[in-house]
Amino acid sequence: MESVEVEERFRALMKEYGNLVRWIIAQMCPPSLGISREDLEQEVQLKLWRALHSEREIANPKSYVGRIAQTAAIDARRRVKTRSEEPLLDAAMDAEHPGRELRDERMISPERHAQQEQAKGMIKTELREFPKESRIAVGLHLQGYGARQIADVTGWTEPKARNLVYRGMRNLREKLSEKGIDCETD
């Protein structure tokens, strides 16, 4: 493809899907992460430009452009987390994991902190012993997934996912209780 054609194609795609790109970036990169949306949009444009130059066949332009934007947004999020910019990281984590703020608000004692560190290892170890489906269901549940989302990821039915979560959590509480950690049910 000649560069004039590439440029025309690029402009047409950005005109058509520019808003989609901005929308994806806005959804995936909340302001608390401190990611420059303009820079990210430019990164997406650059990737698209390169793809057009490499004469790659684009069967579904909308899906393709959307995929580029998603990939760029994920990479940007990962870069931010890797940089360990603590204030931004904390803010981002708070936004994504509402439970996190509980720990910060309660001003936990060193003793409590040590107990929690111990509990972390126990949860992971106990879960490793679970049957595969139960482990996946409980693991995803603890990652914040609902029954429908678990079903969506695993391909199970929603009732099956809910049942596995219920039984698995009960099992986990029992195991942790045996080790001195009492878990309340919400």
Added chain:
Amino acid sequence: MRLTEAELSELYRAETARSARQVKDCPSAGAMTRAAAGELSEDEHARWVDHLVTCSDCAAEFQLLRALDSWDAASATAPAMWNELASTEIQARSDAARKGWWPRFSAQMRLPAFGYAMGAALLVSGLLVGWWVFSLRRENQRLAAQVNEQRIAMEKLAAKSDVIDTTDPNLSSGLREVQIANLPTTGTQLSKPELNVRIIDLEPGAANRGESGGALKRVILSKGASFFTCVLNVTGQPSFTNYSLKITNQRGQTMWQGAGLRKSPDNTFTLALPSRLLPAGRYQLKLYGTKPPQHEPVAVYAVQVQYK
């Protein structure tokens, strides 16, 4: 130790965070988008699900992607305008959320809905102002017409009043009206020969003796008289090129003035005055002589006209 389920979940996520695991085994962003699009093979998918269980960061990112896909699928059927609206709104609100009142306000202003509302408000207010200006203009025109009518009526009254004022000030207004009504006004009367026309000899007073002029000459005319003739006598032998006359009433208002008078061999000037011009009252006739560049009074005559 007691833990709530939220704390349990939080501890698990912290334990399985990318930074806590110290292992760089996360699939690439591209692989994640493929997983979200359901493009993984069975084995890849199984490994992917296993990874999600053990990586809270990937789990969170995947959740976002899945939500994005569902929103995108929903928006695919919607008109492009709504996509644009949603994106603009999200951008504006999220930018404004971390700033002060002014950025928030300006972000609101960037929203298309706000623009439409502002446009509609401007249109309505423009129409209202236009209507107000139009009604003001109509009101002004009406008032101007009213004032004009009043002015014309006042002028008519003033003209009538001037005529009446020149008559004897002791006459009642009713009498003045009757007197004016009795003056010969029609063309028929004026086109007939008039018999027994009064000829009045007027002797001049000193031209420079002010308004009082010379001795007051009383002229009594019949009510039916249309004209009377005045013979203006002058003293000396003035030798001006042209002569003109000015008739003023007792208030100093000019009743008539004109040039073209010629001196007779008898050293007099004659003129016939319509009685309509001079209702009852006192008048002063000033004769001027002109010999360029000179223009000076020659004689002044004082007359009191009465009708019987």
